Amino acid sequence: MAAVLFDFSGTLFRAETAESWLRAVLTETGHTLPESELTGTVRALEEAGALPGGAVPVELPADLTGLWAVRDESAELHRAAYTGLSRRVPLPDPGLHDALYERHMAPAAWAPYPDAAEVLRTLRERGTGIGVVSNIGWDLRPVFRAHGLDAYVDTYALSYEHGVQKPDPRLFAVACEALGTDPREVLMVGDSRPADGGAAALGCRVHFVDHLPVTERPDALLPVLDLMS
Structure with a gap:
């Protein structure tokens, strides 16, 4: 991957x-x-x-x-x-x-999950490409910058900027193309099976986490590191 x-x-x-x-x-x-x-x-x-x-x-x-x-x-x-x-x-x-x-x-109005910084930083240190693919109607980049996570993200594929929303494979394709990566070598991590599961149509592997409050989900992202090792 x-x-x-x-x-x-x-x-x-x-x-x-x-x-x-x-x-x-x-x-x-x-x-x-x-x-x-x-x-x-x-x-x-x-x-x-x-x-x-x-x-x-x-x-x-x-x-x-x-x-x-x-x-x-x-x-x-x-x-x-x-x-x-x-x-x-x-x-x-x-x-x-x-x-x-x-x-x-x-x-x-937003808080990162406790393990988000560690996972993103570790992936960056390994040389892994990182993208954010979101169904959203506004620019979330300032949220990442304010919380110190923007430096780890190589590309953003935001639905409102492309006029297409997940699960449409085209939005995932935008991110894969920006990263210069074959979708078959990409892992999509999300909390919505109907939306994020759309990446599988491109050949991406998909991993799901639960949409829980920040205080109730301290380490659900950490398995991503094992999946990418």
């Missing part, structure tokens, strides 16, 4: 909790909610699936079904899908829906 492709959310990084997300935005915008109301609002946002990288919608509104299916193909579609879900939940100010969307793109 000559290279490894990693998914972003749920694989190398995990988004903050919905409670942290809402509290941060309320603080930034000078709004307040009574604790009892805040708890209910957090629950409603989670059930709506309004936090990208968080829980999926419990029930997808019929008018957003089509948009949801292609949400990662452009920045505009991504914003429309998630703010559309957020707006199902009453907030003190309508402007908070856009503020919530902006917050989820901030480096502070």
Whole structure:
């Protein structure tokens, strides 16, 4: 195996909790909610699936079904899908829906898994090519830079930049081509079997990790080092 492709959310990084997300935005915008109301609002946002990288919608509104299916193909579609879900939940100010969307793109809203740096650093030391392949509607490179992991990544293949989303093999092909590597010599690491499993169509080997909170998944990436040795 000559290279490894990693998914972003749920694989190398995990988004903050919905409670942290809402509290941060309320603080930034000078709004307040009574604790009892805040708890209910957090629950409603989670059930709506309004936090990208968080829980999926419990029930997808019929008018957003089509948009949801292609949400990662452009920045505009991504914003429309998630703010559309957020707006199902009453907030003190309508402007908070856009503020919530902006917050989820901030480096502070993301935390790397505890073993991410070690795995990426070790792969780099071995001369292994490293790419990030993500279904996303915004530029995640600043997140990697802020957390000191950008230096380990050779290329990024982001769905919104190419108008195609996983499991479409074309997105994985973009990364393999950028790395100059035959897909049959590439390992794809991700948390979604439906999405990340698409790499197998190119001949990539695929390894899955669980999308768990950062505190509950300390070392799930370490087996990648053995798979590449």
